[in-house]
Amino acid sequence: MSPARLELAHLRKSFGPIQVLADINLTVQPGEFVSILGPSGAGKSTILQVLTGAIEADAGHMLLDGRPLAPGRDRFAFMPQGDALMPWRRIIDNTTLGLEIQGASRQAARAEVAPLFAEFGLAGFERHYPAQLSGGMRQRAALLRTVVQHRPMLLLDEPFGALDALTRAHMQRWLAEMWTRHRWTVLLITHDVREAVLLSDRLYLLSSRPAQVIHEFRVPLDHPRPAVGSPALAAIEAEILQTLLHPED
DSSP, X not given: OOOOOEEEEEEEEEETTEEEEEEEEEEEOTTOEEEEEOOTTSSHHHHHHHHHTSSOOSEEEEEETTEEOOTTOTTEEEEOSSOOOOTTSOHHHHHTHHHHHTTOOHHHHHHHHGGGTTTTTOTTOXXXXXXXXXXXXXXXXXXXXXXXXXXXXXXXXXXXXXSOHHHHHHHHHHHHHHHHHHOOOEEEEESOHHHHHHHOSEXXXXXXXXXXXXXXXXXXXXXXXXXXXXXXXXXXXXXXHHHHHOTTO
């Protein structure tokens, strides 16, 4: 499938008396990497749950290429928090799971996924089980399972949040390199300002619950981004943190 343009307009969601999403408006252009950043509990993951059809919005519009998002939400490949690998399946069979669910035979799915193991740094580990892999390798396997589904957009829900700081930094750089190579269309949920700046073309800042978009940032840096600690990255990070801490200013 070719990349698609996503538009959310006036999206609202409550759980009983608790309003989580007040008025969410955002867009993701084809081939763009967009992040949603905000306080814990603001409703970031709820946005992805609505997109995937896990829950229904109370109000608002979701458009894909200008058309209402159809039931089933089969336009997205979703990577949840954590790797969600099945411990009883070998890595090769974990990475083919999405294709098999779509109807591909195990043999056909393996033939499609196997050539990508080297690119994802997993060559030689095809027949290992998840417990035999490091945290970073498990995340790469989970991302491979996600991108191989040929969906026009990837939804990533804090994919590196459970990793230690050093592994997370390596994975962020690796994902940046992979995105530069493939130009997937990505919507990322994260609480990590540095991660958002390193990876994103644009990012949306959410208020505390009930969530609204309080600011849209365009990161004015080419890919690949400068090294962590560069003055350019630090200045953008400081501006974003200032906005999150003092949204009324």
